[in-house]
Amino acid sequence: MYRRFVFGTIGATIALSLAALATTFVPAGHTRSAALVNDAMRVRTTAATTTSTNPVAQLTYQGGSVEKSPAIYVVYWGKWWSTPVVTGTNGAYSYTNQQAMAYIGAPGSKPGSTSTGFLTNVGGSPWSNVMNQYCQGAPLQSVACPSGTTHIANTSNEFHGAFIDSTNAIPVTPTMTDVANEAAYAAGYAAKNLGYNPATQDATFFVFTPSTNSVAGYGTSWCATHGITSYNGGTNNLAFAYIPYEPAFGATCGTNSVNATSTKWNSFGNGYFDGFSITAGHEYAEAEVNPNPVAGSAAWLDYAGNETADKCIWNPLSANISLGGKNYAVQPTWSNAAGACVLK
Numbered sequence: 050m051y052r053r054f055v056f057g058t059i060g061a062t063i064a065l066s067l068a069a070l071a072t073t074f075v076p077a078g079h080t081r082s083a084a085l086v087n088d089a090m091r092v093r094t095t096a097a098t099t100t101s102t103n104p105v106a107q108l109t110y111q112g113g114s115v116e117k118s119p120a121i122y123v124v125y126w127g128k129w130w131s132t133p134v135v136t137g138t139n140g141a142y143s144y145t146n147q148q149a150m151a152y153i154g155a156p157g158s159k160p161g162s163t164s165t166g167f168l169t170n171v172g173g174s175p176w177s178n179v180m181n182q183y184c185q186g187a188p189l190q191s192v193a194c195p196s197g198t199t200h201i202a203n204t205s206n207e208f209h210g211a212f213i214d215s216t217n218a219i220p221v222t223p224t225m226t227d228v229a230n231e232a233a234y235a236a237g238y239a240a241k242n243l244g245y246n247p248a249t250q251d252a253t254f255f256v257f258t259p260s261t262n263s264v265a266g267y268g269t270s271w272c273a274t275h276g277i278t279s280y281n282g283g284t285n286n287l288a289f290a291y292i293p294y295e296p297a298f299g300a301t302c303g304t305n306s307v308n309a310t311s312t313k314w315n316s317f318g319n320g321y322f323d324g325f326s327i328t329a330g331h332e333y334a335e336a337e338v339n340p341n342p343v344a345g346s347a348a349w350l351d352y353a354g355n356e357t358a359d360k361c362i363w364n365p366l367s368a369n370i371s372l373g374g375k376n377y378a379v380q381p382t383w384s385n386a387a388g389a390c391v392l393k
Contacts (some may be wrong), residue, residue: 052284089274090331092301093363106277106352108183108338108360113348115201116251116288116337117184121168123154123211123244127219129259136260137296139304139321140311140380144260149294151255153329153375156211164315167326168189168255170372171333172207173392178382180337180357181231185351192385201337206373209252210243221260228264229278231256234288236280237281248284253336255329260294268298271327277341288340290332297322304384305328307367307378319369323378330379357383361390368392 077381109225150156154166171177181203184194194200217234220227232254239245240252242310245252258264273292280287304326314320335356342356350356360383369376370392381390 050059058323064266068081071334089096089219090094090328090358090362092268092270092272092298093303095305099335105378107388108349108351108357108383109185110187110189110191110194111347111350112189112342113185113339114251114348115183115199115348116253116340117185117199118171118202118249119204119207119337120250120252121127121154121172121208121255121333122235122239122245122252123168123255123257124152124154124231124238125156125161125211125213125257126217126231127259127262128215129261130213130257133253134260137321142314142318142321142322144296144318146294149296149320149322149325150211152318153325154208154211156213158208158211162367165373165375166208166211167377168211168313168329169208170249170375173203174370174372175204176332176370176379176382178203179384179393180334182384182386183338185348188336203265209245209250210239212238212242215240215305219258221262223258223262223264225272225276227272228256228258229289230290232287233278233280233392236287247281248393251337251340252288253333253340254289255332256289256291258291260297263293263297266290267293268301272298272302272324273275273332275332275336275342277343277346286341288336288337290329292325292329294331296323303378306363308376317375318376319376326377327380329360330377334358351383364390366390366392 130146133147135143136143138142151165154168158164158169180201184198186198187194192353195202235254278287296304305320307323308320335358338357359380364381367380370379383393384391
């Protein structure tokens with residue numbers, strides 16, 4: 050069973066800390082679901098890789114909102130990102146933090162540009178289109194969306210920018226409150242500089258931290274997570290995803306999990322950076338389908354509280370997909386239409 054983590058609003062106490070690994074249930078008798086909401090991506094183990102998660106039930110609609118018009122913003126937190134730092138090697142290749150940003154989505158990348166980066170180019174892809182089948186406004190416990198409901202869009206202009214935050218010092222061991230606050234800071238920055246409009250965009254803010262600064266529990270229990278906080282004086286919900294520096298924990302968080310042999314390794318980072326696109330893709334998919342992973346506000350979950358990527362975590366179907374002329378490792382996500390984990 051996965052753990053459930055709830056993120057509080059800015060300035061408030063987080064109901065459950067990620068470090069505490071606490072578990073909370075929906076109140077008894079709630080009409081939407083009595084299941085857990087699982088929003089942390091567990092670490093990779095031999096058992097998880099070979100057996101995956103048992104997908105015994107479809108996702109059902111719980112009554113919450115989805116991201117109708119998805120937008121992606123990325124913040125690299127800390128001055129550490131501003132100068133090249135070699136973070137590791139893979140075969141004949143060595144890699145830096147700045148190469149990691151090019152693999153994820155570099156600062157200064159523009160929507161629709163020819164910039165590399167998984168998050169820069171994932172919008173509009175066949176892999177992302179799996180999420181288009183999910184909607185809001187369906188009858189409770191539906192497994193499909195009838196006419197008149199609002200589906201998740203899949204467009205090529207979802208990426209709206211990335212930047213390095215050198216203003217806010219990052220704690221040696223940040224908490225999830227710190228990460229939520231950084232996401233809210235990034236929203237304020239994006240509103241001033243990157244065209245973020247909470248009235249028209251269902252945005253996910255991705256917070257990346259240095260290899261030396263991670264929330265407790267990373268690499269031992271979990272590899273990434275997503276949550277909800279508040280922005281703009283508490284008037285807007287803000288979906289965010291937290292992605293630590295995945296190569297720091299190697300195979301545990303995805304290094305070489307798809308590009309496993311030296312013949313697939315290259316200077317771009319295929320193999321070494323596999324974990325970045327797998328975990329960022331995992332949280333991207335779940336934030337679109339279930340942006341508010343809080344009891345009573347969830348959108349699509351299975352009977353056990355698994356989200357769309359949880360059901361296919363570390364699945365043997367994981368593979369490279371081509372985006373913008375580069376390969377990126379991804380896991381499959383759950384498709385109700387197919388009744389299976391699929392890549393597109």
